[in-house]
Amino acid sequence: MPGPLDNLPLLRPGVRTKRVSSYDRTGGNNDFVPIASGETRTLAEVTGAGVIKHIWITINCADPMIRRNAILRMYWDGEASPSVECPLGDFFGQGWGEQYLYASLPLAAAPGGGNALNCYFPMPFGEGAQIEIENQSDKNIDNFYYYVDYEEHTAGIGAEIGRFHAWWNRQMPGPESACGDRENEWETLGVQPINPSDANNHVFMHAEGVGHYVGVNYYVDSPTPLWYGEGDDMFLIDGEPWPGSLHGTGTEDYFNGSWCPKETYAHPYFGYARVNGETGFLGRTHCYRFHLEDPIYFEKSLRASIEHGHANSLTLDLATVAYWYQSEPHAPFPAILPKAQRQPMPKILPQDIHRWRDSWRRELGGGPLWGNEPLPDSTRVK
Secondary structure, eight states: OOOTTTTTTOOOTTEEEEEEEOOOTTSSSOOOEEEOTTOEEEEEEEOSSEEEEEEEEEEEESOTTHHHHEEEEEEETTOSSOSEEEEHHHHHTOOTTOOOOEEOSSEEEETTTTOEEEEOOOEEESSOEEEEEEEOSSSOEEEEEEEEEEEEETTOOOTTOOEEEEEEEEEOOOOOBTTBSOOOOTTTTBSOOOOOOOTTSEEEEEEESSEEEEEEEEEEEESSSSOSOOOOEEEEETTOOTTOSEEOSOHHHHTTOOSSOOSOEEOSSEEEEEOOOSSTTOEEEEEEEEOSSSOEEESSEEEEEEOSSGGGOSOOEEEEEEEEEEOSSOOOOOOOOOHHHHSOOOOOOHHHHHHHHHHHHHHTTOSSOOSOOOOOGGGSBO
């Protein structure tokens, strides 16, 4: 197998390197464009055939949630339905509208302080490409700086070349297991259920056509201190039934970690870019996994999903961005959630945990209770 630098000496006649950027057309130093509240601005509109090789963006906006409130879209070959539709921050590897450092091979949020958003996924097109940003914030983006570096291919690109896709999905499911409305993880409330299905899983992607899945950013906000990651990943290829060709053993296992990790780690292909610093596993964690050496291929369709807790037993705020290549036309994405429904859930505070404790004490009749006394047997899941 050739190494990552082996093709650098290869001469490529008919390929020309070009760029679209926000440079000041007057020759001055105002190398940005403003994007007004409610405005959709086209960043790049390229004709002919080629491959986008790199995108760099940095922004200045008074809205602290601009990374969730600005929507990135990409269109290939004159299509009407975008092949990429995603909040700006989530696409580049920053969840919940937050700003933090992130490093992987295809995506990075770089210094200073995670302000420099970079993408190295190759994005081929045969008859043109369009990249746009919609500012759904009620604040103007005062300064939007960007590069779109691409290759122009005068001889066109081959019919075997897939088109890049990325889809954001945010869900907040409750317990959907055989235990009913009980958040029964780690057998805390009794016997855990089984789950011989992917019906209630959180879906990364459901694509139709020929293609291959190349990875996901996974943003989980857990309202419980119990481990959020007993959920298995499941990939059903070309309409096959459960359990499918690829069935996992737990969330951290899919993200190439082990034993409920709670530490930041950056590998080019996988890692934990942000971990919660609160009690147990309460709060926000960002995991990523890129299948750059091991894509998941499909010829008709792919449904990729993961449980929210073992057997879908937990309430979790889950947002994911899946990345894949496929033939066109693609199945249109569901309408992206409106801005109000994209905002993160409020953080669980010490007062909230104390209210939980008060409710539990009342359940046990009150008195000098420490906090580790078991619930009555009558409340346990049988």
